Amino acid sequence: MxxxxxxxxxxxxxxxxxxxxxxxxxxxxxxxxxxxxxxxxxxxxxxxxxxxxxxxxxxxxxxxxxxxxxxxLEFSLHEIQQVLGVRQQGNPACSKVRELLDQKITHLEVQIARLQSLKGELTAYQQLWKDTPEDAPGGEALCSLIEGVVSNHPINHKSLGGGA
Missing domain, CATH: 1.10.1660.10 (Multidrug-efflux Transporter Regulator; Chain: A; Domain 2)
Known part of the structure; x- marks a missing residue:
């Protein structure tokens, strides 16, 4: 039956x-x-x-x-897999969600600090370059403003989060 x-x-x-x-x-x-x-x-x-x-x-x-x-909430698929894995093992998943959320907030705080620093530096360049005359047409410089930035200046590829 x-x-x-x-x-x-x-x-x-x-x-x-x-x-x-x-x-x-x-x-x-x-x-x-x-x-x-x-x-x-x-x-x-x-x-x-x-x-x-x-x-x-x-x-x-x-x-x-x-x-x-x-x-x-900006959880990646990998993070979602982790949460679902905890649940699949028969455990409550909310503690894992809280842990991941704490990590996300910490990461965001670091990103915000970097971006605020970058904004300050870009604003300084904006003021510095505001009255700089244009390069001569056909001149050798692609853009003297960028070329004049010292390569080890705080504004470089690392602070921008990019690479080559």
Missing amino acids: VGTADSKLNEEARSKSLKIGEVAEQVGVAVGTIRYYESLGLIEPDYRSESGYRHYGQEAVKRLQFIKKAQC
């Missing part, structure tokens, strides 16, 4: 399942995004039909909505 109840439950779950396109539309993501998340292990279909179509239940919809909300 247990098998009969299980098969009825299984049939009911299958009848309520959604194809990948339906899930994508309901959640507001592209079908390719769902496939990508599946390749990362963030989501998996409940089953595949005989013809290979992915079918998802409401748990997958809920998980995709969670992923979207986490991304709105």
Whole structure:
């Protein structure tokens, strides 16, 4: 009898399942995004039909909505994997979310300090260069303003976060 109840439950779950396109539309993501998340292990279909179509239940919809909300908070897919991994191990995930959030805030504070410093230096150059005449047309300098910056000056590729 247990098998009969299980098969009825299984049939009911299958009848309520959604194809990948339906899930994508309901959640507001592209079908390719769902496939990508599946390749990362963030989501998996409940089953595949005989013809290979992915079918998802409401748990997958809920998980995709969670992923979207986490991304709105600037959580990376790797960080979301960590949170979901904690949950999958049967542990509460909120402590992991708090830990990641603390790291994000610390990182943002460092970025803000760098950007404020950069703004100050750029403002100083703006004032310094405000009344500097234009280079002569056809002159050798690409732009004497930039070329005049000393290479070891605090404004360099490291403070701009870029490279060559």
